[in-house]
């Protein structure tokens with residue numbers, strides 16, 4: 001295997017032949033495009049190819065795709081790496097469906113992504129939720145403690161797999177190694193949703209990655225933190241606990257039979273770029289981020305940009321310092337107002353905001369001037385009178401479970417006014433976006449406090465999935 005980017009190289013070779021296309025895709029490498037589409041897509045259609053001889057097949061890789069996957073596995077220290085063309089979402093689904101069978105119990109991070117709930121429904125799995133403490137000052141969900149995992153595993157019966165998000169959207173890291181040890185002691189698999197941590201492997205200045213920590217299945221959205229195209233992701237497998245045949249069957253059922261060569265080539269390229277340049281560029285970005293943090297905290301405007309030390313003092317194992325979390329309650333602003341200001345007045349677009357925080361994601365492709373623009377923008381904001389108590393904080397509500405998510409998904413549901421939902425069982429769940437962490441999970445009962453929280457979030461203009469015209473879906 002001599003080539004450096006096997007898949008990219010095969011696509012370039014093919015395009016150089018000026019081939020006549022009697023195959024899909026329908027754009028025929030450009031001629032099908034008109035008007036602005038021609039310049040918009042540029043050279044992309046020439047490489048947007050299909051399973052031609054020499055270009056391999058994602059579903060039974062034996063050539064360029066196999067080689068590119070093997071190089072990715074080597075870079076991450078995995079035994080096997082699978083290219084994903086439908087984001088981490090499809091990797092999470094395939095991992096869950098391969099690790100557990102209908103009726104099995106799985107332990108799930110209460111702050112997990114919605115794809116994990118889809119996995120619970122599709123696999124007819126029984127969840128036991130792992131709580132996360134919440135930092136009262138910033139409202140940010142903190143780390144899952146290994147002790148909590150041990151306690152929960154001790155109480156639950158025959159858990160097949162434990163699924164945790166690490167790092168979280170905000171960059172919070174739990175102690176994956178200590179968690180993996182406890183999970184394996186109980187004979188379960190550890191699946192880590194590392195959607196936001198594909199860059200960890202490439203810098204000593206970042207937290208350790210989940211594969212190194214002993215996880216069995218690790219899913220990463222390369223498109224989130226590496227220079228890869230949207231949807232491009234990886235599923236890594238390590239060790240002999242995973243049934244790889246079953247995993248591949250699941251991937252075969254869940255992934256399209258027409259995977260995008262553009263997305264797959266971008267994965268090949270992202271791995272190559274990070275191996276060559278990742279450490280240097282991430283080192284620079286970490287310096288820019290540290291400087292920006294100092295400047296933001298020193299502005300005297302009430303903004304607070306926490307660092308790793310802050311989160312470690314609150315029990316977190318580590319923190320991804322490429323994330324810029326700006327707590328704005330001290331400046332009398334909601335996350336939404338800060339986001340609005342930064343977008344409209346400074347042309348700075350963040351990744352997400354919540355009630356009291358704004359989150360900026362930075363990567364090896366971020367530039368020094370991007371950080372400068374953010375700091376300048378924040379400097380231009382006039383502080384307002386502080387009334388932090390007005391702002392509701394995220395709460396771990398610890399609700400009673402009445403049914404499993406798949407049962408409610410298959411049952412009959414109807415809508416009721418939020419005020420009349422107390423004691424009723426949630427159908428689809430109630431999830432404020434951002435940050436996308438459920439207040440009420442499917443199958444949980446609405447409590448009076450949950451209803452109050454939903455109203456508080458709604459009053460602050462946060463979009464809430466599962467709340468429509470003041471009504472929520474409940475089991476009939």
Ligand SMILES: Cc1ncc(COP(=O)(O)O)c(C=O)c1O
Pocket residue numbers: 086087088089090112113115165168169193195196221231233
């Ligand atoms: C924690 C987490 N896991 C998984 C996903 C799904 O990733 P993808 O968009 O690559 O499917 C997301 C997406 O935002 C996420 O935030």
